Amino acid sequence: PNPNSTQEIVRIEDDRTGLGIETLKRAFLDNLFYIQGKFPAIATLNDYYMALAYTVRDRLFKRWITTAETYGNQKARTVCYLSAEFLMGPHLGNNLINLGIYEQVKQAIEELGLNFEELLEQEEEPGLGNGGLGRLAACYLDSLATLEIPALGYGIRYEFGIFNQRIQDGWQVEITDKWLRYGNPWEVSRPEWAVEVKFGGHTESFTDEHGAYRVRWIPHKVVNGIPYDTPISGYSVNTCNTLRLWSAEAPETFDFDAFNAGDYSRAVQQKMASETISKVLYPNDNLTQGKILRLEQQFFFVSCSLQDMIRILERQGIPLEQFPEKFSIQLNDTHPSITVVELMRLLMDEHGMEWNKAWGITTRSLAYTNHTLLPEALERWPISLFGQLLPRHLEIIFEINRRFLDDVRLKFPDDWERLGRMSLIDESGERYVRMANLACVGSFAINGVAALHTELLKEGVLRDFYEMYPEKFNNKTNGVTPRRFMVLSNFRLANLISRKIGNNWVKHLEELHKLEDFVDDPDFRREFREIKQAIKQDLAVYIKRTTNIDVNPNSIFDIQSKRIHEYKRQHLNALHIVTLYNRIKANPDIDITPRTFLFGGKAAPGYYMAKLIIKLINSIGDVVNRDPDVRGRLKVVFLENYNVKFAQRVYPAADLSEQISTAGKEASGTGNMKFALNGALTIGTLDGANVEIREEVGAENFFLFGLTADEVYAKKVAGYNPMDYYYSNPELKLVIDRIASGFFSHGDANLFKPIVDNLLYGDPYMLLADYQAYVDCQEQVSQAYQDQDRWTRMSILNVARMGKFSSDRSIRDYCEGIWHVQSVPIKLEEYVQENA
Numbered sequence: 001p002n003p004n005s006t007q008e009i010v011r012i013e014d015d016r017t018g019l020g021i022e023t024l025k026r027a028f029l030d031n032l033f034y035i036q037g038k039f040p041a042i043a044t045l046n047d048y049y050m051a052l053a054y055t056v057r058d059r060l061f062k063r064w065i066t067t068a069e070t071y072g073n074q075k076a077r078t079v080c081y082l083s084a085e086f087l088m089g090p091h092l093g094n095n096l097i098n099l100g101i102y103e104q105v106k107q108a109i110e111e112l113g114l115n116f117e118e119l120l121e122q123e124e125e126p127g128l129g130n131g132g133l134g135r136l137a138a139c140y141l142d143s144l145a146t147l148e149i150p151a152l153g154y155g156i157r158y159e160f161g162i163f164n165q166r167i168q169d170g171w172q173v174e175i176t177d178k179w180l181r182y183g184n185p186w187e188v189s190r191p192e193w194a195v196e197v198k199f200g201g202h203t204e205s206f207t208d209e210h211g212a213y214r215v216r217w218i219p220h221k222v223v224n225g226i227p228y229d230t231p232i233s234g235y236s237v238n239t240c241n242t243l244r245l246w247s248a249e250a251p252e253t254f255d256f257d258a259f260n261a262g263d264y265s266r267a268v269q270q271k272m273a274s275e276t277i278s279k280v281l282y283p284n285d286n287l288t289q290g291k292i293l294r295l296e297q298q299f300f301f302v303s304c305s306l307q308d309m310i311r312i313l314e315r316q317g318i319p320l321e322q323f324p325e326k327f328s329i330q331l332n333d334t335h336p337s338i339t340v341v342e343l344m345r346l347l348m349d350e351h352g353m354e355w356n357k358a359w360g361i362t363t364r365s366l367a368y369t370n371h372t373l374l375p376e377a378l379e380r381w382p383i384s385l386f387g388q389l390l391p392r393h394l395e396i397i398f399e400i401n402r403r404f405l406d407d408v409r410l411k412f413p414d415d416w417e418r419l420g421r422m423s424l425i426d427e428s429g430e431r432y433v434r435m436a437n438l439a440c441v442g443s444f445a446i447n448g449v450a451a452l453h454t455e456l457l458k459e460g461v462l463r464d465f466y467e468m469y470p471e472k473f474n475n476k477t478n479g480v481t482p483r484r485f486m487v488l489s490n491f492r493l494a495n496l497i498s499r500k501i502g503n504n505w506v507k508h509l510e511e512l513h514k515l516e517d518f519v520d521d522p523d524f525r526r527e528f529r530e531i532k533q534a535i536k537q538d539l540a541v542y543i544k545r546t547t548n549i550d551v552n553p554n555s556i557f558d559i560q561s562k563r564i565h566e567y568k569r570q571h572l573n574a575l576h577i578v579t580l581y582n583r584i585k586a587n588p589d590i591d592i593t594p595r596t597f598l599f600g601g602k603a604a605p606g607y608y609m610a611k612l613i614i615k616l617i618n619s620i621g622d623v624v625n626r627d628p629d630v631r632g633r634l635k636v637v638f639l640e641n642y643n644v645k646f647a648q649r650v651y652p653a654a655d656l657s658e659q660i661s662t663a664g665k666e667a668s669g670t671g672n673m674k675f676a677l678n679g680a681l682t683i684g685t686l687d688g689a690n691v692e693i694r695e696e697v698g699a700e701n702f703f704l705f706g707l708t709a710d711e712v713y714a715k716k717v718a719g720y721n722p723m724d725y726y727y728s729n730p731e732l733k734l735v736i737d738r739i740a741s742g743f744f745s746h747g748d749a750n751l752f753k754p755i756v757d758n759l760l761y762g763d764p765y766m767l768l769a770d771y772q773a774y775v776d777c778q779e780q781v782s783q784a785y786q787d788q789d790r791w792t793r794m795s796i797l798n799v800a801r802m803g804k805f806s807s808d809r810s811i812r813d814y815c816e817g818i819w820h821v822q823s824v825p826i827k828l829e830e831y832v833q834e835n836a
C-alpha cells in the first residue's frame, strides 16, 4: 500500500481465506452450490460434510502452496518418511484445531441451523494402516509440520483400507472398507508427476561408450504410479507439509496388441492386474504373509518415491551427488527396505554412477526404524519369488552381500556361524532374502522405539549387527500427538488444563508438569473428576445406542483397546473377568468394586486364535451381563470396529488402561501413552514404553505386575510348564475349567478348546505364569478406586507427568540424532487491498 495515499485501507475478506463468521457461512454455501451442486433443501449430510471440508481445505491452500514454494526456493533439507501405512484418522477436526478455527467454524455451521458434531462424524476415516505402526507415522507427520520441519510422507493410496469389523453372534466379520466411495476432499491428484515402475523380466549386461560394464533391466511389465497429495497442517504455524500417496494405474487403457489380436479380455486383465497393486492394505499387524503382491506394493511405492525425490532434486538444480544433503530418508520398519537396492539401481543403471559412489550416497541417506521383536514379523522373501519380480535387484543384493560378508570376515575372522546369521540371504533351508539384514547394512542409523526395545534388539534379534556397527544403534522412544489425542478428542480436559496453566502445553507438552501445583486443590480435583465422569457418561450413552447394553458410569471403566494378538494377552484380561465372576457365583454378596470391561480391536482375518479370543470375550459377556447374581456389578462389552475415530472417544473415558503384553514382546505401544495422557491409570507389565511411562509418572501411580523380560526368557530356557500353575492354583484351575466345560458356549466344550489347550500345553505368552500377579494387582486397582480422592490425585499426576511422550519430543530426537535437519518457518504475506 502507498503510505502517502489518503484513501482508507481496508481488508477485504476473501471467501477462500476469510475467517469471519459471515464469510465462513457464505463460503460454505458457495461450496455446497458450486462443488457439490446442491442447494440446502436437497443436500444430504454428506453434501454438507463435503462443503465444510472444502471450506476448510480452501483455508489450508495458501499455507500449503507457500510452504512448497518456500522449501523449493530455499532448497531446504527434507525428511522423507517412507511408510507402507499412514493411519491418519479423520482430517476435518484435526485441521480445524491446527488452523485455530474450530470455534468460529462451529459457530458458522450452527448459525446455519446444522449440527456441527454430526458433520464431523460424517467423515470416512482413511484407514490406511493396521495399528500402532501406521498411527505413529501419522503422529510424526503432525509433529513434523508443527515443528516446521520440511518433510514428505510417502506411502500407498490403498483403494480399500483396513476392513470394517462387524460382530455377528460374537464373531468378527470383515467388511470391505470403501473409504473413497463418496470422494475424498482432502487429496489432490498430480498426474503430471506420474512415474513408471518396472516389474519382472530379465537383465542384460553391456559395455557403455566409456567402456564400463553396465546392466539394463528389460521388464515384463510397467505400471504407472500416480501421486495423490494431502496437506498436513501444523498446529499454530503456517507450515503445511505433504503426504504423497501413490496409486497404481496401467500405462495404457488397453494393451493394444492384445486388443487388435482380438483378445479383449486379456487386454482388460492386464490393466486390472496393474491396478491391483494399490487395491488393498494387507490386514496383518506384526505378521508377514510372504505374498508376492505385498512385495509388489512395497517396491511400487519405494520406486515411485525415490524417482520423485530425484525429480525434485533435478528441478531444484541440485546435483545427484548431493542426494544425502538434500534428503534424509526414514524407513518405517522393513516394509520400505527395498529402498536400499532401488536407490542403488537408480543411481547406477539409470544415472550411470559407479558402485562405490552409489553405495556412499545410499548409506548416507537411509535410516531404519525397527518396530518389533517378534520373529513372525521379520520380513523375508523366497529368493525364487524375489528374483522373478525383481531380477536386477536380486543381482544387486548378491553384490551388496558379497562385499558386506567380506567386511564381516575382516572384523570376525573364521566365525562361520556369524556369517551365516548375518548374510542377507538365509541359506539354512529354502533360500530367502532377509529384509531386516538388508535394512541394517544399507542404513547409517538403526533405532528401536522404546528404551527396553532398543536394548533387547541389541541383545537379541540384531545382536550381530550391533556388534558389527555399534555406532549405528540408537533409541527413539515413540510419542503421540497431543493435538489429536487431547485438544481434539478431550476438549473438556484440554480446556481445564489451559485455564490453569495456559495453552503452551499443546506445543510443549512438558509444561503439563505445572498441573502438579494443583493436585492439592480440591476444586481442581473436583473439576477434573467431573470431566472424567461426564465423558464416561457420554460413552455409556453411545454404548447403549450401539449395543443396547447398559453400563454403569460409576463403575471402573477398564479398557483394553488395540489389535487382538496373543502376545497382547486380551485373554489374560478375560481370565480375570471369569475370576471375578466365579467369586460372585461362589458368594453373590461379595464386596466387589463394579467394573465395566471394554475391549476394542481388530483381528487379522487369517489369525484364527485372535478371532477366537474375540468370540471368547463376547461369550463371557453374554453370560456375565445377564446373570442376575452379578447384579450389574460386572459388564463386558466388545466395541465393534475400533478405529482412530472410535479411539478418540475411548481414550478420554478410561479409568484403567490395560497394557498387559508378555514382557519383551511389545516394542513400545502408543495406546498406553494416549490413555495415560487422558488420565487413565495403567495396569501393565514392564514391557515396551510402559517402563518409561512408569518411570515418568512414578511407581506409586502405576499398577505393575508380572515377569520381566529377563525372567520370561530365563523361564523359557529353564523349561516352562504351564501345568504347574494350573494344578497349584485352585482359582486359576476353576477359571480354565469353566471355559473348557462349555459354560460360556452353551455347553459346547469344543469351542474354546484351542485356547484352553494352547494355555495348558505350551502357553507361549505365559499367561498362567503371570495370572496370579495380575489378579492380585487388579485387587489393588479395585481398592484404590474405592478412594476416589486418591484415585483422582494419581490420575492428575499421570496427566501432569506425560510430557515426555509427545511426538514433538520424538521428532526433535530424530531431527537431532538422525536427520540433522532444521526448521524452516513459513511466512505468509497478508492480503491487503486499497479501497478504490
Ligand code: RUG
Pocket: 131, 132, 133, 136, 285, 286, 287, 333, 371, 372, 377, 449, 478, 666, 667, 668, 669, 670, 688
Ligand atoms: O507392535 C508395535 C508397537 O509396539 C509399536 O508401538 C508400534 C509403533 O512403533 O509398532 C507396532 N508394530 C510393529 N506394528 N507392526 C510392527 C511390525 O511390523
